[in-house]
Amino acid sequence: MPPEGRITRFAPSPTGPLHLGHAYAALVASQRAVAGRFLLRIEDIDQSRCRTEFEAQIYEDLRWLGLRWPEPVMRQSTRLPAYRAALEKLAALGVIYPCSCTRADIRAALSAPQEMAAVHGPDGLVYPGTCRARPMEQALPDDALRLNMRAALSHCGPLSFIETGPLHDALHPLDPDWMIENVGDVVLSRRDMGTSYHLSVVVDDAAQGITEVTRGDDLFEASFIHVLLQALLELPRPSYYHHKLIRDDSGKRLAKRDNARAIAQLRAEEASAQDIRLMLGL
Numbered sequence: 459m460p461p462e463g464r465i466t467r468f469a470p471s472p473t474g475p476l477h478l479g480h481a482y483a484a485l486v487a488s489q490r491a492v493a494g495r496f497l498l499r500i501e502d503i504d505q506s507r508c509r510t511e512f513e514a515q516i517y518e519d520l521r522w523l524g525l526r527w528p529e530p531v532m533r534q535s536t537r538l539p540a541y542r543a544a545l546e547k548l549a550a551l552g553v554i555y556p557c558s559c560t561r562a563d564i565r566a567a568l569s570a571p572q573e574m575a576a577v578h579g580p581d582g583l584v585y586p587g588t589c590r591a592r593p594m595e596q597a598l599p600d601d602a603l604r605l606n607m608r609a610a611l612s613h614c615g616p617l618s619f620i621e622t623g624p625l626h627d628a629l630h631p632l633d634p635d636w637m638i639e640n641v642g643d644v645v646l647s648r649r650d651m652g653t654s655y656h657l658s659v660v661v662d663d664a665a666q667g668i669t670e671v672t673r674g675d676d677l678f679e680a681s682f683i684h685v686l687l688q689a690l691l692e693l694p695r696p697s698y699y700h701h702k703l704i705r706d707d708s709g710k711r712l713a714k715r716d717n718a719r720a721i722a723q724l725r726a727e728e729a730s731a732q733d734i735r736l737m738l739g740l
Contacts, residue, residue, distance in 0.1 A: 464494035556597035584642035
């Protein structure tokens with residue numbers, strides 16, 4: 459898609475101060491939009507960790523960086539009906555099931571002698587399928603909801619997505635065997651949330667008309683999950699642009715606890731927005 463037609467977004471979670479990695483992601487998304495539209499979305503589904511003061515700081519820091527976006531801003535906490543509708547559609551297809559397993563249960567199941575070695579996928583440990591036979595009619599309020607990967611893939615023909623970023627520039631087909639073995643039955647609705655990152659990001663990108671998803675390279679493999687969900691939910695498929703991660707001096711990816719690299723701290727030290735762009739190689 460030509461730059462003038464691109465719609466991109468930056469979707470931070472208000473669980474801590476923005477750091478240089480967030481600044482890079484936001485600026486890349488804005489630059490990719492060029493003459494198109496750059497949107498902001500607040501991913502605040504984890505109400506136990508999200509704080510209003512962090513959300514206010516997000517707006518302040520981004521404006522200081524020179525970024526602008528249309529109002530009102532989409533906030534995931536207002537989108538629960540849309541996520542429920544998507545889950546109902548997936549339930550009608552027979553591709554989700556309730557799961558009562560905790561992380562400890564999963565680790566214990568995978569460490570059992572008869573199990574194969576644990577595999578780490580884009581959603582963590584690949585789920586061993588303990589609850590896969592449970593029907594949705596048995597779902598309890600405290601259950602998570604998981605995607606039955608094998609059943610989901612059986613509903614779709616060949617799938618692929620276009621990656622335009624320099625790290626993976628190519629057409630990427632989905633390999634069903636790889637999806638089953640290395641991704642597995644991912645969670646689509648977490649306890650006390652009513653959704654998950656994978657479901658929300660797909661539903662919200664479609665609602666906002668995003669044509670190119672820009673984000674860090676750590677989420678590249680998650681794109682295969684998202685393309686599958688787009689097909690199941692009959693949603694438009696954007697292209698993807700995964701960029702480098704900003705790391706500290708030891709090579710570790712920045713986290714929100716890295717206050718020395720927080721935008722607010724750098725501002726307090728009288729750095730300018732242009733200084734930040736130069737630090738990031740923009």
